[in-house]
Amino acid sequence: MKFSHGQAALLLAGTALWTGTVAAQNAVQLEAITLYGSDDGAVIDGYRAVTATSATKTETPLKETPQSVVIVTPQMLGDQGVTSIAEALKNVSGAQGSALLQTPAYESTILRGFQAEIYRDGLTSYLNTGDPNAMAGVERIEVLKGPNAILYGGGVGTPLGGVVNIVTRKPQDRDFTTLGLTYGSNGYTEPSFDINRRLTGDGTVLFRMNGSYVRSGSDVDGIKTKRYSLSPSLTFGHGTDTRLTVDGYVSKWKQQEYQALPAWGTVAGDFRLSRDLYIGDPDIPDSHTSTRKVTVTLDHDFNDNWSSKTQLRYGKNEVSQTTQIIISNAPDAGASSWNLYNSFVPAKQTEFSLSSSIEGRLTTGAMEHRLLFGADYSRIDDWSLMYMDMMPVGTVDLLNPSAWPSWSMPQGLAMTDGDATYKTAGGFVQVQSTLGKLHLLGGVRLAHLGMESVSINYARTDTISETRILPRIGAVYDLTDQISAFASYSEGMKANPFTFYSGSPKPEYSRQAEAGVKFDSGAGLSGSLAAFRIERENVPVTNPADPFMLTSIPEGQQMSKGFEADVVWQPGGPWKLIANYAYTHAELTADIPNGAPAGSTLPGVPRHSGGLWLDYDTREAGGEGWRVGGGIHAVSSANIDQMNLYKTAGYATIDLSASYTHEIASVALSIKNLTDRDYFTPYYRYLDGRAAxxxxxxxxxxxxxxF
Incomplete structure (x- = not known):
């Protein structure tokens, strides 16, 4: 931690300012202390979620949903002083968020051992570029675990590990303005604002805009981050049968590319590198990513039983990654020396998504039914190149680094290139039926997946055109008024972006089965326990005939299985408790040719992980008063590379927070990693993995x- 006396003085002076991205959330979100329903039907009570929409796209109680769903509520985000999506996901069993210093040019969030996808208000947020950790516009986070192709088929196909759906703040029927500034270690400075206005006297036209700007140093030498996001939203017809909402989103991130550290010298080897080391030219140009999106949502209620929802999104992403890279986890130029290579990766994406559905309720005899049917379409145009020097630009002893070679643009043809178009389309039908204590869910999707990827350098065009019926079934049985048992099965199909095939490409298929219990007792105890198994086939693996390891073949098979527990205890007094635990075993189930054998554990997935947060809250219904809380997050060791040669050690960190609210002002203090615990995490997206x-x-x- 780099936290000077001067910064401490400024931090104390900051109490006179009106602020805080996280505290701003507290000031507005304290309403979550009492039961409330959001515009999209979710019902939240403090830390406890009663209903959610992500799993079924209908207003379904979690207790009647035959799949694991975890909601990170507004009050959780505010009480814990959350400043990133990855930090928020510590409240979810089996979730590992993207590394904070990672360039947001790809998504590395993991659920149940496999890559998850970030959605924003129910639509894919491809690559999640710009500032993916901006919290100023986040109301809550709904996490749906496992593949669910019935309702989520945009982007490049079915989310595999699951969906992290970011539910954004929408215009409200009242006027308010919240201003903010967060200040802390490493010069972390984040001004923010949230402005809401009624534009007409009858409240039918509403406007809201929120945004934040972050400027921060890092524990890693020399790294400085600048990022911002801006989210305007306009609603027409609020409170009427027909509502039209237009959401904008503009976001940008800028920082030196961080490639983490090699395994040798951090978690293995006979010497230890400085954990603060930044590898590469310290004057390298910043990497940057940006995104611009507009989303139009039309909701219409035909009557009390039938309604429709149509969403359209158009967006553009830009990426520029500039790196002076090492390519090996072990020294390749001497005892503690590595070769360095200049690299440059530019990319651009254009995305278009359209989803429309009709929901209805009806009764036949003793059975109640909720019907959902609709269709969606998604197209992503993705252009990217990778330039990299074929020969080293220099050698540096990372144990005792001195002069770094200057970065310059790599010369020659791009090592990889791709101009790809991904299309998904589908029609779906979902039926939810209740007969007494039995709640059934059945659905089917006729899914089409198309891909065309053109490589000029490799003089080839890869195509995929696949249509497949994807089922989803599930059942919940109420054992008592407070406890229910559930089981479900679903399938998925997806393409793999940034993959250059040496043979014919194939779509990847996935299957998930899970079973468990859900509970919601009168004593304030709620949550779920679940066992699951996910299988994958046609996974791209490195082509053993490619000496540069740049092309893939679709021959991989993988499996993840485990057990998860998510519990909330909220007895109605000042105490609240969140606890989660996951046992995850993710492995290869087929040999990679000339590579890792079957049985090898997948990188980046700890066998055990979990956390606990305990909060004591004296605030009244209006938000007046103080609260204090603390928690622990722990994970076991995890492999860095696919061959399982290197692994990080397990670790645990402790967080604390406290806040005081008086009238319309709030002050909150958060301490992350209280004991300053040293640890490494797998950073496996770099070649054969890294330690961050x-x-x-x-x-x-x-x-x-x-005010």
Missing amino acids: RGEGRKVLLNVSKT
Whole structure:
């Protein structure tokens, strides 16, 4: 942690300001202390979620949903002083968020051992570029675990590990303004705002805009991050049968590319590198990513039983990654020396998504039914190149680095290139039926997946055109008024972006089965226990005949299985508790040719992980008062590389927070990694994996005022 006396003085002076991305959330979101329903039908009570929409796209109680769903509620985000999506996901069993310093040019969030996808208000957020950790516009996070192709088929196909659906703040029928500033360790500075206005006297036209700007240093030498997001939203027809909402989203991220550290010298080997080391030219140009999106949502209620929803999104992404890279986890130029190569990766994407559905309720005899049917279409145009020097530009002893070679643009043809178009389309039908204590869910999707990828350098065009019926079935049985048992099965199909095939490409298929129990007792205890198994086939693996390891063949098979528990205890007094635990075993189920054998554990997936947060809250219904909370997050060791040669050690970190609210002002103090625990996490997207420095102790002060 780099936290000077001067910064401490400024931090204390900051209490006079009106602020805080996180504290701003507290000031507005304290309403979550009492039961409320959001515009999209979700019902939240403090830390406890009663209903959610992500799993079924209908207003279904979690207790009647035959699949694992976890909601990170507004009050959780505010009480814990959450500043990133990855931090929020610590509240979810089996979830590992993207590394904070990672360039947001791809998504590396993991659920149940496999890659998850980030959705924004129910539509794919391809690559999640720009500032993916901006919290100013986030109301809550709904996590749906496992493949669910019935309702989520955009982007490049079915999400595999699951969906992390970011539900954004929408215009409200009242006027308020919240201003903010968060300040803390490593010069972390984040001004933010949230403005909501009724534009007409009858409240039918509403406007809301929120945004934040972050400027921060890092525990890693020399790294400086700048990022911002801006989210305007306009609703017409609020409170009427027909509502039209237009959401904008503009976001940008800028920082030196961080490639983490090699395994040798961090978690293995006979020497230890500085954990704060930044590898490469310290004057390298910044990498940057940006996104611009507009989403139009039309909701219409035909009557009390039938309604429709149509969403359309158009967006553009840009990526520029500039790196002076090492290509080996072990020294390749001497005892503690590595060769360096200049690299440059530019990319652009254009995305278009359209989804429309009709929901209805009806009764036949003793059975109640909820019907959902609709269709969706998605097209993504994705252009990217990778330039990399064929020969080293220099050699550096990473144990005792001195002069770094200057970065320059790599010369010659791109090592990889691709101009790809991904199309998904589908029609779906879902039926939810209740007969007494039995709740049934059945659905089917006629899914089409298309891909065309053109490589000029490789003089080839890869295509996929596949149509497949994807089922989803599930059942919940109420054992008592408080406990229910559930089981479900679903299938998925997807393409794999950024994959250059040496033979004919194939779509990847997935299957998930899970079973468990859900509970919601009168004593304030709620949650779920679940066992699951996910299988994958046609997974791209490195072509053993390619000496540069740049092309793939679709011959991989993988499996993940395990057990998860997510529990909330909220007895109605000042105490609240969140706890989660996951046992995850993810492995190869077929040999990779000339590579890792079957049985090898997948990189980046700890066998055990979990956390606990305990909060004592004296605030009244209006938000007045103080609260204090603390928690622990722990994970076991995890492999860095697919051959399982290197692994990180297990670790645990402790977080604390406290806040005080008086009238319309709030002050909150958060301490992350209280004991300043040193640890590494797998950073496996770089070639054969890397070890990333864990974030050290971080102190943040948030002061907010709403008027």
